[in-house]
Amino acid sequence: MPITIPELHLGPVPIGFPVVQAPLSGYSDWPMRVTARRLGASYTVCEVMLDRFIVNVTKGRKAKRFLRVTDEEHPCGAQLMGAVPEEFPPAALKLVEAGFDAIDLNFACPVRKVLGRCRGGFLLSDPATALAIVARVRDALPPHVPLTVKMRRGMDDSAESRDWFFEIFDGAFQLGVVAVTVHGRTVRQRYEGTSSREFLREVKQHAGSRAVLGSGDLFTAQDCLDMMRETGVDGVAVARGAIGNPWIFEQARALADGVAIPPPRLHRQREVIAEHYRMADELYGPARACRVMRKFGIKYARLHPQQRQVRDAFVAVHQPSQWQAVLDHWYAEDLPGVQPTGPGDSFYASNG
Numbered sequence: 001m002p003i004t005i006p007e008l009h010l011g012p013v014p015i016g017f018p019v020v021q022a023p024l025s026g027y028s029d030w031p032m033r034v035t036a037r038r039l040g041a042s043y044t045v046c047e048v049m050l051d052r053f054i055v056n057v058t059k060g061r062k063a064k065r066f067l068r069v070t071d072e073e074h075p076c077g078a079q080l081m082g083a084v085p086e087e088f089p090p091a092a093l094k095l096v097e098a099g100f101d102a103i104d105l106n107f108a109c110p111v112r113k114v115l116g117r118c119r120g121g122f123l124l125s126d127p128a129t130a131l132a133i134v135a136r137v138r139d140a141l142p143p144h145v146p147l148t149v150k151m152r153r154g155m156d157d158s159a160e161s162r163d164w165f166f167e168i169f170d171g172a173f174q175l176g177v178v179a180v181t182v183h184g185r186t187v188r189q190r191y192e193g194t195s196s197r198e199f200l201r202e203v204k205q206h207a208g209s210r211a212v213l214g215s216g217d218l219f220t221a222q223d224c225l226d227m228m229r230e231t232g233v234d235g236v237a238v239a240r241g242a243i244g245n246p247w248i249f250e251q252a253r254a255l256a257d258g259v260a261i262p263p264p265r266l267h268r269q270r271e272v273i274a275e276h277y278r279m280a281d282e283l284y285g286p287a288r289a290c291r292v293m294r295k296f297g298i299k300y301a302r303l304h305p306q307q308r309q310v311r312d313a314f315v316a317v318h319q320p321s322q323w324q325a326v327l328d329h330w331y332a333e334d335l336p337g338v339q340p341t342g343p344g345d346s347f348y349a350s351n352g
Helices: 030-038 051-056 061-066 085-098 112-116 120-125 127-140 159-174 197-207 221-231 248-256 266-284 286-303 307-315 320-330
Strands: 008-010 013-016 019-021 076-081 102-107 147-152 179-183 211-215 235-238
Touching: 008 211, 019 030, 019 248, 030 266, 051 076, 051 085, 061 266, 076 085, 085 102, 085 127, 102 120, 102 127, 112 120, 120 127, 120 147, 120 159, 127 147, 127 159, 147 159, 159 179, 159 197, 179 197, 197 211, 197 221, 211 221, 221 235, 221 248, 266 286, 266 320, 286 307, 286 320, 307 320
Parallel strands: 019 235, 076 102, 102 147, 147 179, 179 211, 211 235
Antiparallel strands: 008 013
16 A cells, blocks of 8 residues: 655755665765666665775875766666764865765774774764764754764674763754764674664654654665664665665665565566666775775675575686676576575675
8 A cells, every 4th residue: 555755854965765775885986876776766865985095095096986976867866974073074165066966974983993083883882072063063064965864783782882872962053954864783883783773763752843764674675664664764775685685775665555565576687787787896996996896796696586506607717708798697597586684694694
């Protein structure tokens, strides 16, 4: 049965259907974002970038790789990470100049080396610095460019961490943030255990009319709609569930209309994978494209009925002709695809 889902806005920027692609470190580059957009993602965010790096990258291949935004991507966001409030504004302005439509601040990354440098999720334990970053970026951005924040539900499950979360959450909105994405795990959890929808429900009730997006454990279209229904959040940001399964976005749109779309058949998978590779080759060049695309091939293999054999074939690729040979061999027959089930499935767990 069709359900009514209000369209999402990030301040003055209309997004539309509220199932978007989250920023994914090492993954959500230009080819992945464009692929997701073509398959129904209403909004995508580039992989997290360090403020100092953005300021220092001015030209050449790195600038082309990280700062590329094309017409079909809009609206598209850029995510920034750092530790020093003063270093954020120049980077944010450079990203706007490059063509990104919104800036997202990362107060969520749980990687140890990031925490050790007082970045990402560490800022959930330092409300003063987190809010100073928000204030400086909001003051520097043009009024038409929305500012958003990505958070986890805290450093840990302590009462102090909870207090810090709401101090940053409320303070960010007071300073002009238009939406906050909340991942339902703590920083200490990393990706272990389950993402708490109960906490997301509490946050949305606290937020009232302020926009909140939920994140965590979104691996199917049904997961996306269930999170919105169960928690009341205004939208969801799909992260790991979109790697190798960009069809999740069109499936979510269809499911909202009461239509369950099956996983794509192998010929459609082959077409999308080949185009993804072509864009990677355009962005990185032939040698690097092969290395970059291996990690995507592993994830695309989850939708193939012979998952492990296809995964191993992609892992063995070292040159473009070998990549094409994998598609020619394993995707020759137009068999039905397989729906990936998420991290509980042993294949997914063994590959990240």
